[in-house]
Amino acid sequence: MTEREVRVRFAPSPTGPLHIGGVRTALYNYLLARKLGGKMLLRIEDTDQNRFVPGAENYILEALAWCGIVIDEGVGTGGPHAPYRQSERKPMYKQYADQLIASGHAYYAFDTPEELDAMRARLQAAKVPNPQYNSITRAQMRNSLTLPEDEVKQLLDSGAQYVIRLKVPRKEEVRFQDLIRGWVVVHSSAIDDKVLMKSDGMPTYHLANIVDDHLMEISHVIRGEEWLPSAPLHVLLYRYLGWESTMPQFAHLPLLLKPDGTGKLSKRDGDKLGFPVFPLEWHGIDGETGEPTVSRGYREDGYLPEAFINFLAFLGWNPGSQQEIFSMDELIASFSIERVSKSPARFDQNKVKWYNEHYLRAKSDAELAPYLLTALAEHGIACDQAKAERIVSVMKERVSFPKDFWQEAKYFFQAPDSYDEQVVSKKWNPQVAAALTAYAEALAGTAESTAEGLKALFNQTVEAQGMKPGQVLQTLRVAVTGGAAGPDLFETLAILGTAEVAARLQTAVKTLG
């Protein structure tokens, strides 16, 4: 068992976009698989046909790809255990449910939804704290344990609707060792007789996930903490199916909480929180109004996948060192499930932003230039790669997202249509205007094009006018760019070119007097 090949799976259900908690679960699975030289599988758990959302599966595939999480086996990739979509594996589950019935660990139940409601209402009225279909209540229900054998057979033969339920023992301690939490013990009386096969012939999650994990030879089940309460049930299932010796090891990850700490992050949080909960933008339909909706995504908001992943990896895990910056390869090398923390983590917008700025600045100008070029193209502005690289190089220290380049660098392509009022009212005067005019004229007659050259020329010109450079500098920036802040002024001028700068200075003097 310990020598077994490491095989982990990420098993989302296609009920909508993946949210960042799901992405983190996938990430940890992937990191462990790579770290231990194992395989990462992707299985789609679509046993609930009512909740199927078109496009969700593609979204999942695309999101994982964007994150750099590579699937070795599964939907979209294929593999020896295909199909990897549970709806397509439907015929495989029934035999295991039958096996459980044959061994006396499961039974047929014919109760209608109304009868179940009535049962719960009755128990509630009797002040039973936790109404459930269990070792006590099943004696009063219509199932193969209470009905005469021939009646059961007749019901089955007549095609009556039924489900198959697990016969959970009345009192038994179920324990298992969680890789993150240690021994977890639950009393079987807290578990109810879970439905294994639904009346539509589909297995429920509980049966399907055990059967598939067994058949797919999964070695580690790494999933969210919301599964912890049902883990003992799964242990029981492995036992009754005779698979306990190859049962995967469990690791239940701490939840990702909303920033205010009031509950787990969910898909329904959509855009309400002020930051995206989805990796990619999602175009959905409002469940109540039927209106189309758009939810923000990290990709579209301008986050770099490496920043997003680095941040996510640190939400619930840390390497034990003081290093904060990790590439995917470094994460793989350092990852261990034992260092995943037990307590839930809140989402921290500031930290993701910081990671993004870090990764943005680490990129070369050549890598960054396309972001600017794309935005320029959208605005019908022509620009060559060399110029874009130059702009990006002076801008990257001052933006948080690639999409900010266009907004911040606009003035390289468009002359200002307004001037920073504060600077104008404070610093603009006739001498300044004269100095700028003089500089414009000097620019028209110079062959200088470097930042240093333009700076020297400026100092010279201004001093000839009997002023100090410092008195004119701010107004020079405002006259040329319209704004009061920006990267090195003479570098900016050099990128703009002397003719353009001269023209803008003339305009400014004319406009501001």
Add this chain to the structure above:
RNA sequence: GGUCCGUUCGUCUAGGGGUUAGGACAGUAGAUUUUCAUUCUACCAACAGGGGUUCGAUUCCCCUACGGACUACCA
């Protein structure tokens, strides 16, 4: 309500019977910068509470409080 899980700076976390309880983000201040930003430096800031065990507990145990998850023919 019941069952289970959890609790170190505002946030993510390190640590672990004796520490000035460490780092990062955010915040604040300063330095650099013609501006803003970057960068650098410094500062601020935490062991939920109560009982044990112990020479000594933030660390181990118990209780309480608080938070969360689960409690479907959903996953």
